[in-house]
Amino acid sequence: EIKACLFDLDGVLVDTAKYHYIAWKELAESLGFPFTERDNERLKGVSRVASLNILLEIGGLTLPEEEKTQLADRKNNRYVEYIAKMDSSEILPGALEFLKECREQGIKVALGSASKNAMTILNNTGLTPYFDAIIDGTHTSAAKPDPEVFLLGAQALEVLPEHCVVFEDAEAGIEAATRAGMFSVGIGSPETLNAANIVVPSLQQLSVSSLRESFATI
Ligand code: BG6
Ligand code: MG
Numbered sequence: 333e334i335k336a337c338l339f340d341l342d343g344v345l346v347d348t349a350k351y352h353y354i355a356w357k358e359l360a361e362s363l364g365f366p367f368t369e370r371d372n373e374r375l376k377g378v379s380r381v382a383s384l385n386i387l388l389e390i391g392g393l394t395l396p397e398e399e400k401t402q403l404a405d406r407k408n409n410r411y412v413e414y415i416a417k418m419d420s421s422e423i424l425p426g427a428l429e430f431l432k433e434c435r436e437q438g439i440k441v442a443l444g445s446a447s448k449n450a451m452t453i454l455n456n457t458g459l460t461p462y463f464d465a466i467i468d469g470t471h472t473s474a475a476k477p478d479p480e481v482f483l484l485g486a487q488a489l490e491v492l493p494e495h496c497v498v499f500e501d502a503e504a505g506i507e508a509a510t511r512a513g514m515f516s517v518g519i520g521s522p523e524t525l526n527a528a529n530i531v532v533p534s535l536q537q538l539s540v541s542s543l544r545e546s547f548a549t550i
Contacts, residue, residue: 334515334540334547335495337434338485341445341468343376343501344519344535345427346453351414356387359407365391373524377502379446379475380404408449415449418456426536431462433540440464442485444498446475465489476504479512486512497543499535503527515547 342348353372360367371390375383384404388395395403420428434441442465443450450468454460465488467481474480486496498509501519506528509516517532518525525531530546532538 333495334439334497334544336440336442336486336489336491336497338442338444338482338496338498338509338514339431340377340498340500340502340505341443341447341450341453343424344499345424345431345459346418346457347422347424348415348418348453349376349501351411352383355407355410355414356383358410359403360387360391363391363393363403365393367391377446377476377500377504379469380408380448382475412449412452415453415456418453420458423457423459425534426538428459428462430535430538430540431459435462437540439540440489440491442489443467444481444485445469446472446481476502477507477511479508482508482512482514486514497547500528501525515550517543 339345342352352375353369356372356375357367367387367390374386378386381404384400431441441463443463445468448469465485467484467488471484472481482498486493493513496514498514498516499519500506500509500516503524506516506518506525510527516528517530518528519532519534522531529550
């Protein structure tokens, strides 16, 4: 039985992946190397510090910690400029409808995001009132694929992992859900998200009743 739905934020509920990409690309280019959309796939769902390490590896750079902190801050400042202008038009197709449907059907709703900017995004897009619990990058000590963020979400909702469904667009997030002992829904392409229990192109293609049917078959 499904008692709770736990949603990733970036790339599942809102279209912020493009801003992360632009901000990282600007940083890479300022350091003198190119950064492609394909490179960017490796950063999805990964924490800010881990993302910077991957980016520097792509550019073949090794830098002292202090300089890395400055670069991570520089990227974040650019990203914050972009998300400051966000509004509800950047909620992904079907996301709001699905959140409403969950609530109508008595399913609890939590956020499980790696981002330290989650509250700004939820407030600017008007999504905050749809959540019973919010776990973001300011609450966690271990990043996805560690299951911590989703286990904390389930705990806050007082629901056992076996009654939880996780919605994720990142491979690391699907792995985190599996390690938490939760059913996972991949949002995106089946090639990258093949470890998920089911995959849909967006939340627009899913209803709570069809989710319940898939959940019942496992
Ligand atoms: C995740 C994004 O949700 O949050 C990653 O998919 C990002 O791309 C991570 O690096 C951390 O976000 P922030 O806003 O704390 O830098
Ligand atoms: Mg994501």
